Amino acid sequence: MISAMSSMFKQGVKRRKMLSNPCLGMDKVHEANPDSNREWLMPEWRFVRENAPLEVLIPMMLARYAGLRGQTIVDINRKQFEDHPEGPTGKAVRYAPRKNKKKIKSVLLPVLPELQQFLADLKVQRADGRIAVRDDGSLWVSEKEMQTKVSHWLRDQERAGHIGAGTTLHGLRVSYAAWWRRNGASKSEVADLIGDSSEAMGGHYTRHVEAELNVIRAFERIKDKP
Template sequence: MVVRVKLEGLNIVKARGRWYVYPRKGGEALLKGFDGTRDQLLERLAEPDFIQIYNRPRVLNRLAASFGADTLGGLVHWYTNGDIDAADRKATLAKPAGIEGSYPKWPKLSKATRQDYLDAYEYLRPEFDILLNDITTPDLYDLRDKCAVKKWGRFADQMIAALSSMFKQGVKRNKMLTNPCLGMDKAHKADPNANREWYAGEFTAAFERAPMEVKICLMLARYAGLRGQTIVDVSWKQRFAHALTGSAIRLTTAKNNERNFLPEMQELQDFLATIKVRTKDGKIALRDSGQPWESEKEMQTRVSHFLRDLERDGAIGAGTTLHGLRVSYAAWWKRSGASDGEVADLLGDKSERMGKHYTRHVEREVNVIRAFERVKDKP
């Protein structure tokens, strides 16, 4: 039985004694399994939470700037300096410009971070009309779990991280009372063994088959320990001659805003000497077209696809990643006697704990060898 109500564009269906409300154009039910009379159903459809659900498609067509300051959309517009509404997202990310009265540190975030946050906020656009002080932690868990199913677990966690960063600033400026993201656990459980050290022969096999645009990235990761976001940003002018190391890189990493001195291993120096420098201020890592990578994500995707093709061909094993070459770099130093603190500094990390994190497998390897050495000559 179909009943027409004053709200336009709805079909109301009664099945097995319960009511179901659907968009007339199709899609998921807006209300499922309501138990009651027709008059009670109509009263339910007039309640604010259903009206909000009913209006959700209209929300998708509204700019964040059109929402009030006390709504999620209004806060997103303030936090992103209006970038969420930018017609040309690529140009906006390339040349961020701060807006007076908006969050002042947004343009200073790395391009990759801003892109990730904007992707998360864009996913949340249907919720932009929600009042900030109506958002609760249980609501966020429900939203996150649905996102993990619709998208994937890591993206769902990225969405919560983006919200938490924004809510933190909102609380400081009295735009909301509390940060409901605090204390939330993750939907995605990271693999502690991801980004493994590359096995013997894998780097040679990959390097021999790689196009130049991939070769450069592999070398910078393996023989200078650079992380992805640094690889796409490092320039020729940041290299300098050094009496002890031959050549080194001096830069401030976007990850921790620390000034770092990063030596280049001889293999990298020899390789870079074969590359024709276009401009002294230019980026080292270029596409085969001669243009810089548009983003770390573009570069990581290209390298990842190349590695997975090699894996399918049997040239390298499973689990190789660009970041795994950073692990290989750290492991080489650890086996050469570097301390955890020295490894962290060589990687451009703030914490000695990160030096230990990258080389914990080497520590286990050393322990096993030490134990074997004690018993190898015993009968």
């Protein structure tokens, strides 16, 4: 809000309607945490796979193995999953990323085997094909309701000592991107894999992986030296 108001007041000063911009120098109430939505650790993900209720696990699987955002997860349905015999996994999901729909009209993403098997075993199947549902089979009222349910369950597990701090649904999207980067995907490829229009976002999601790779390359250069 401060940024928006400051932009407006700046124009007022330029047009000599105001003497100064009252937003300059104002403290921001919230500073973004660069470590939020971190990549999950393997033991954390293993615990969730084995213990999460289905209504929590479904969106997590879609985030971890397809890199989908919450806004896509809440609307995705089985009709968007199609046979893709010429593709690397035999199945693909087609969706329009709402965040970038003006730049990316449609994404065709091969579906990893882990997600294919999970969806094949999923007993809850609605006539409309929607996948992310509550335990009683009903739809989430909104993305926010689904996100809140997942978040509350994760914080309960954190307090119980089963997982660490900072795990989020969006963090599984980061985990998906990081897995690809570690397996040789470029920043541009990562951006396409997560349905983003910017190569910079591919780098943003995997900047911690790049740091790991830099360290590994440094050690590789000295491994045969005394």
